[in-house]
Each structure stands twice: as C-alpha cells, then as structure tokens.
Amino acid sequence: xxxxxxxxxxxxxxxxxxxxxxxxxxxxxxxxxxxxxxxxxxxxxxxxxxxxxxxxxxxxxxxxxxxxxxxxxxxxxxxxxxxxxxxxxxxxxxxxxxxxxxxxxxxxxxxxxxxxxxxxxxxxxxxxxxxxxxxxxxxxxxxxxxxxxxxxxxxxxxxxxxxxxxxxxxxxxxxxxxxxxxxxxxxxxxxxxxxxxxxxxxxxxx
Amino acid sequence: xxxxxxxxxxxxxxxxxxxxxxxxxxxxxxxxxxxxxxxxxxxxxxxxxxxxxxxxxxxxxxxxxxxxxxxxxxxxxxxxxxxxxxxxxxxxxxxxxxxxxxxxxxxxxxxxxxxxxxxxxxxxxxxxxxxxxxxxxxxxxxxxxxxxxxxxxxxxxxxxxxxxxxxxxxxxxxxxxxxxxxxxxxxxxxxxxxxxxxxxxxxxxxxxxxxxxxxxxxxxxx
Numbered sequence: 001x002x003x004x005x006x007x008x009x010x011x012x013x014x015x016x017x018x019x020x021x022x023x024x025x026x027x028x029x030x031x032x033x034x035x036x037x038x039x040x041x042x043x044x045x046x047x048x049x050x051x052x053x054x055x056x057x058x059x060x061x062x063x064x065x066x067x068x069x070x071x072x073x074x075x076x077x078x079x080x081x082x083x084x085x086x087x088x089x090x091x092x093x094x095x096x097x098x099x100x101x102x103x104x105x106x107x108x109x110x111x112x113x114x115x116x117x118x119x120x121x122x123x124x125x126x127x128x129x130x131x132x133x134x135x136x137x138x139x140x141x142x143x144x145x146x147x148x149x150x151x152x153x154x155x156x157x158x159x160x161x162x163x164x165x166x167x168x169x170x171x172x173x174x175x176x177x178x179x180x181x182x183x184x185x186x187x188x189x190x191x192x193x194x195x196x197x198x199x200x201x202x203x204x205x206x
Numbered sequence: 207x208x209x210x211x212x213x214x215x216x217x218x219x220x221x222x223x224x225x226x227x228x229x230x231x232x233x234x235x236x237x238x239x240x241x242x243x244x245x246x247x248x249x250x251x252x253x254x255x256x257x258x259x260x261x262x263x264x265x266x267x268x269x270x271x272x273x274x275x276x277x278x279x280x281x282x283x284x285x286x287x288x289x290x291x292x293x294x295x296x297x298x299x300x301x302x303x304x305x306x307x308x309x310x311x312x313x314x315x316x317x318x319x320x321x322x323x324x325x326x327x328x329x330x331x332x333x334x335x336x337x338x339x340x341x342x343x344x345x346x347x348x349x350x351x352x353x354x355x356x357x358x359x360x361x362x363x364x365x366x367x368x369x370x371x372x373x374x375x376x377x378x379x380x381x382x383x384x385x386x387x388x389x390x391x392x393x394x395x396x397x398x399x400x401x402x403x404x405x406x407x408x409x410x411x412x413x414x415x416x417x418x419x420x421x422x423x424x425x426x427x428x
C-alpha cells in the first residue's frame with residue numbers, strides 16, 4: 001500500500017491513536033486506586049489539621065479520622081462533626097472568591113461559631129509570594145483558637161496590619177498579608193461565610 | 207568531536223533553545239519563581255522531548271507526510287499525560303503544586319521543534335539524545351533564572367531560608383515581568399559571549415565556521 005494513499009493514512013492514524021490511547025487507559029486504570037487513596041488522604045488530613053488533631057502518618061490519620069470525625073449526611077459541600085478533647089466541633093468546607101480564583105478552605109469552629117478551632121486551605125490560585133502567602137503558618141496560625149466577637153472576624157489590611165501575625169486570640173482580628181490586601185479581604189469574607197455555615201449546620205441544616 | 211558531543215554542545219550553548227532559538231519562553235515566565243517547580247517542570251520537558259523524539263524517530267518511515275504533525279502532537283501528549291498520571295499517583299504533593307503546568311508541557315515549542323527539526327531525519331537513539339540535551343539546555347537556563355528569582359523574591363533556595371531576617375523580598379522577582387528582564391539579560395550575556403569568540407574561531411576548521419554562521423540564521427528565523 002502506498003504511504004500517501006487515503007486508505008493508508010486513515011488506517012495508520014486510526015491504529016496509532018488506538019495503540020497510544022490503549023496504553024494511556026491501562027496506565028490510568030492501574031493507578032486509579034492509588035490516586036483515589038491520595039485524594040482521600042488529602043481531604044482527611046486537611047479536616048484533621050483544621051480540627052487541630054495531630055497525626056503522624058497516613059494510617060494514623062485514617063484511624064483518627066474514623067474515630068473522631070463523622071461527615072454530616074447530605075451536606076454539600078461537605079461538613080463534619082467531631083469531638084476533640086471532650087468538646088464538639090463542626091468543620092465545614094467552604095469556597096469563596098479570591099483575587100484570581102476560588103479559594104477553598106476547611107474551617108473548624110465550635111457549634112455556636114464563637115471560637116475558631118483552625119483553618120486549612122484546600123485550594124487557592126493567588127499570586128505566589130503575595131496572596132499565596134495565606135497558606136503560610138504564621139497567617140493561618142492567627143485563627144487558631146481565635147474568639148469571634150459579634151459573629152464576625154476581621155482581617156486587618158494596609159497600615160493597620162503589622163504583617164507579622166496578630167497574637168491576641170480575644171480580639172477577633174488577624175493581620176492581613178502585606179502587599180495582598182485584596183486577597184486578605186477576600187479571606188475575611190470566606191471565613192465569615194464559613195462561620196455562618198457552621199451555625200447553620202449546628203442548627204440542623206445541611 | 208564526536209556527533210553526540212557536538213549535539214550536546216549545540217543544544218546547551220551554540221543553539222540553546224532559550225537564548226538562541228527563543229523557544230519555550232511562556233513557561234520561563236510562569237514557573238521560574240520557585241526552584242522546586244522549575245526543576246520538576248524542566249525535567250518533565252526534558253523527558254518528554256527525549257522520549258517523543260525517540261518514538262517519532264522510530265516511527266518516521268511509517269508516518270505519512272500528510273498527518274505527520276497530528277502524529278507528533280499525539281505522541282507528545284501521550285508522554286505528557288503519562289507524566290501527569292505518574293505524578294498524581296506517586297507524588298501527589300508535587301502534582302498539586304504544579305497544577306496546570308504539567309499539562310502545559312504539551313504546548314512547549316521545543317518538543318515539537320526537535321521532532322520536526324531533528325527526529326524526522328535522524329536515528330532513534332541520536333534523536334533521544336538530541337531531545338534530552340535540548341531539554342537540559344532549557345533546564346540550565348531556567349534553573350539559573352529561578353535561583354535569582356527565588357533568592358531575591360522569597361529569600362530562599364528550594365524553600366530553605368538563605369537571606370538574613372532583615373532582607374526585604376523584591377516582590378517584582380515573584381511576578382512574570384522579572385523573568386522578562388532576566389531572560390533578556392541571559393540572552394544579552396550569551397550572545398555577547400558567543401560574538402566575542404567569533405574572531406578567534408575564524409581561522410579554525412570550516413566545520414566550526416559553519417556552526418558559528420548557523421547561529422545568527424536561526425535567530426533571524428525565530
């Protein structure tokens with residue numbers, strides 16, 4: 001068969017596509033369980049971190065999650081109830097608009113939403129080195145054990161922000177990331193919206 | 207100089223994909239503010255270029271000319287998806303960090319450039335070597351830029367704090383424009399170095415003259 005004939009071109013293209021796609025399908029199929037396990041671990045460890053439950057490795061994380069966390073049936077995005085050190089907490093996944101794209105967090109708080117237990121960021125697309133610094137420990141650490149006066153927290157921006165983290169857990173105030181006022185403000189409303197959802201879940205909502 | 211050494215020198219220096227051929231610039235702007243991401247991304251590009259060149263060269267006598275570009279794209283995307291699957295399964299943290307950048311390896315012009323310019327007319331192993339060294343030439347430049355950007359932009363290298371506490375990070379180094387400045391400076395430096403060597407090379411063998419003459423031609427095309 002001539003290499004330039006229509007039949008050869010069609011048959012060749014079809015065969016090459018079929019072979020390469022078959023190999024890809026096999027690779028995808030053989031790693032499917034592993035990818036699913038990674039995804040599950042990522043979500044479980046984020047919930048545990050938000051709740052302030054310490055874990056050392058994958059298997060311990062899975063056990064602790066099973067023992068202490070129970071997902072709220074039918075809630076979308078997911079919400080969880082957990083008992084840590086004898087007191088009940090609610091963790092919710094919440095997505096809100098950042099500066100460039102959506103920011104997804106897991107926030108854990110007491111059922112009355114008056115005390116934040118902790119926050120973990122699941123996904124964000126903010127500017128690396130600026131807004132992206134909301135993932136840093138000094139920033140997220142500010143919310144750990146922070147009281148929520150009047151159902152709302154505030155993130156200081158501009159000159160008001162020291163940029164080094166607010167250590168006072170009584171004032172419901174956190175320092176914004178210097179140079180990233182818009183992301184910091186967006187984070188403030190994401191946290192406040194998540195707190196509203198915690199209260200709704202505690203009241204029996206989904 | 208043997209052929210393999212000539213290819214190595216060509217791809218790393220005299221015909222470097224970044225500062226002579228001016229290919230793959232988009233990813234230079236996007237990933238180079240962080241050494242770790244740069245290392246993984248450029249390694250991905252080097253491996254994809256190497257193996258797609260190898261595969262395409264091995265298939266070259268069977269590929270009809272009419273559909274050769276479609277087949278090239280198919281083979282390149284095949285390797286990129288394989289890399290993506292492996293990262294997701296075995297290095298989930300890295301995969302999450304790199305996000306869309308892995309998929310974007312497909313769009314790197316160096317890969318198809320090598321497939322068209324070299325693999326089509328060369329033996330498989332030599333094509334593999336050409337692809338790999340092209341990727342290394344790309345990697346060398348990007349890593350150099352990433353060192354400057356991460357050090358001045360974050361004060362760290364591979365995430366390890368290098369600069370003193372009092373150091374104020376240069377925010378511009380984190381943003382894409384700084385990569386423009388740095389790439390331009392690398393090109394300036396490399397071209398001045400290569401231009402400076404030319405007068406010495408003149409009385410040398412005709413082969414070397416041909417290489418020296420080839421560089422400006424390629425630049426003009428790019």
